[in-house]
Amino acid sequence: MMNNFLVMPMVAPLVTGIILIFLRSNVLLQRILAMISIVLTAGAGVYILNRIQLDGILRLDFGGWMPPYGILFVADSFATLLVLTSTVVTGIVLLYSFASTARAEEKMFYYPFIFFLLAGVNGSFLTGDIFNLFVCFEVMLLSSYALITLGGRKVQLVESIKYISINVLSSWFFLLAIAYLYGTVGTLNMAHLSVRVAEVGQGPLLTVISLIFLIVFSLKAGLLLYFWLPGSYSAPPTAVAALFGALLTKVGIYAMFRVFTLIFYHEPGVTHTLIAIMAILTMVGGSIGALAFQDIRQIVSYNVIISVGFILIGLVVSTDSAFQGAVYYLIHDMISKALLFLLAGTMIYLTGKSKIAEMSGLIRNYPLIGWLFFITMLAIAGIPPLSGFIGKVLIGQGAIEAKAYVLLGVGFISSIFVLYSLLRIFLNSFWGETIISEDEERPLKRGMAIPVLLLGILTVVLGFGPELLAPYVSDAANTLANPDVYIEAVMNGKD
Amino acid sequence: METLITLLVGVLVTIAVYLLLSKNMIRVILGTAILSHAIHLLILTMGGLKKGGVPLIQGESGSYTDALPQALILTAIVISFAVTAFLLVLAYRTYKETGSDNLDALRGVNDE
Structure with missing residues (x-):
């Protein structure tokens, strides 16, 4: 009951x-x-x-x-x-x-x-x-x-x-x-x-x-x-x-x-191989897209696509540590992609522009947004000790265990493209000469800053404290790796 | 009987694909509607058409027709009804905003 x-x-x-x-x-x-x-x-x-x-x-x-x-x-x-x-x-x-x-x-x-x-x-x-x-x-x-x-x-x-x-x-x-x-x-x-x-x-x-x-x-x-x-x-x-x-x-x-x-x-010879090929093409295509566009929203959307390909490496290699990595990375990705979209939207709201070339020197006007963008960028690229790191390490470890070196290589090279595509936004829009003077600066609403800050804190916490989630994640990976656990619980488990 | 219905599903899917590939928005929406009818028929056929009596416990014979596909179809019909209604309103609104129901003419709005 x-x-x-x-x-x-x-x-x-x-x-x-x-x-x-x-x-x-x-x-x-x-x-x-x-x-x-x-x-x-x-x-x-x-x-x-x-x-x-x-x-x-x-x-x-x-x-x-x-x-x-x-x-x-x-x-x-x-x-x-x-x-x-x-x-x-x-x-x-x-x-x-x-x-x-x-x-x-x-x-x-x-x-x-x-x-x-x-x-x-x-x-x-x-x-x-x-x-x-x-x-x-x-x-x-x-x-x-x-x-x-x-x-x-x-x-x-x-x-x-x-x-x-x-x-x-x-x-x-x-x-x-x-x-x-x-x-x-x-x-x-x-x-x-x-x-x-x-x-x-x-x-x-x-x-x-x-x-x-x-x-x-x-x-x-x-x-x-x-x-x-x-x-x-x-x-x-x-x-x-x-x-x-x-x-x-x-x-x-x-x-x-x-x-x-x-x-x-x-x-797995048919289905998982096909998923592997699709994941590789997704990461390649997503990386090309993330570099090709000038519009922040497009760049951010292509970043979503790259991470989809990356998470599916975990499914393809199907080892215990890869599943753990995929679960960690899924959680990280939900938080960091929300954060990234909110930051991009806030930048567009503050400047009224959406192309990276049309913004410059924002970090002087809005230091909070600038630093948060920097942290998000590092988290998504998987730099320790932020939240993307643990997932990337575990997925990489699983790929090595399964000898899936091509997937491993493409996955980690795609991280560099992620870093570069976001760095491009950072260098163009936050660095450089400030073009918004203090008089015409649009104030950052507190209602916008707080949620972005909350998500930023979440990625840092998740990065420093993966042990908090470790028992849950290893249980999740165990169920994924052993379907019998799930079947047993559904078909024979007590009500 | 199952073979006949399956062929009918094939015909419906063909028509739907033809309509989906056209440039007129209303035709595309009609295409999605026909597509969903085709899949409902297919679900019905997959459960087997009239293999036994009415699926009531008081029924006379030991063999019953599978009632589950009908429950599935009922759900799927409601959903496709909602989506079609939404699409029609959306098409009308888009027509009023842009003055066109030709999908080709709606390209490139991003660049304005």
Whole structure:
């Protein structure tokens, strides 16, 4: 019965979103309720995470239907860590949007949509049923459709048509894969799927189905099929773009990890090799994109793409330390990408320009933003003792253990491109001659500075104290490396 | 029967792809709608068409038709309905803002 708590990370944002719809005109009340709800959801995440360490993987069977019948939520350390991180990041982005969002948009259901998005994201992490995963994806996507168009500028409308069309297509592929999978093995529960696939053997037919899943999740995560991403992520307002950059691609990565470690792990020669090739091409393409553009938002969006390729090295080599590294890096990436998008948006807000050549000497006007950008740059490039370091080391260690030297090389060279692309922003925009005089300097709102500072502190804390997370991360990696742990907990675990 | 329906799905997907590749926004949206109908039919076929009695416990025979695909389709229909409605409104709004429903003419707004 205590397991009913598992549904909180999805239901709390959902209920909050519904309540906020009715408080449309009262923006202050909306903000207060939003923050209370985030704190509660994050608290639920912490509680579940600690329960898992005591009692093992938790599950909640909706309506009392025992697995494999019925829909269920399964919370392992991997899913719950991501739930907790996305809730915290959403909270901080909400703080930022208090200062940055126009009053008119706040009244047009901005906060409810953010909460529906969070509900979809958390639901995707927690669900143990592959059709339910599709539904949670759609909850998340529909809210993102509304958020990307909110404001209705011409760029947003045109970009969102592309964004929605590509996502409708990928949802179609998702349904296609689910239909074939159901037709082949006759179940939708992920643990049961794993058992059935192991029983009948992953023949060519099932491998093809797994490749359809790969297409779907690559489209969501921006693995090789990322051509829609830079445009869509640079159209919406800063806070929304930060949320997209931090959360949406990570859900696709999570789904890929789940499906290819739990269900389709029998034919790594086909599936994992393909993922490796896609990851390499993603990192190369992302690096080229990050260097090619002058627009800060584009550069930042391409940085998201590079990190997607890098995290998937962890999935390809599939050793215990690589999984640990991937989990660390996922958490780091959520925080640092939100931070990077917020910093880029703040720079654009302060100067009114978006090209790096049009800004100069900002560090004299806004030292806080300048130094935070510097720290973020080092964190994303993976320089110790900041948060990207531990993930990169562990993924690299896993790649050496698995003798995947090409992946290792491309991964670490891509870090240099990341560093260079961000250094280019830093040198052009923060250094150099100050072109904004003190009179015409636009004041940095405190409401914008505080959330950015909070995220900056988080990356430093995560960098100095990975031991805080170590027990959770090693448990998460253990579940990823041994699918039997997950299956045992779902199929035979006590209620 | 399953073969026939599968062929029908193929025809629907062909039409949908043709519509999706056109330049008119409304045609693209109709394409996504037809695409989702095709996949609903496919899910139904994958569960097997009418293999037994009505799936009620009081039913007479021992074999029942699988009811799960219908539950899946119901969910998928609701979602595709919502997405299509959203897309139509978006297309209308874009048409009012830009004065065009031709996807080619909407290129390059970024550079303005």
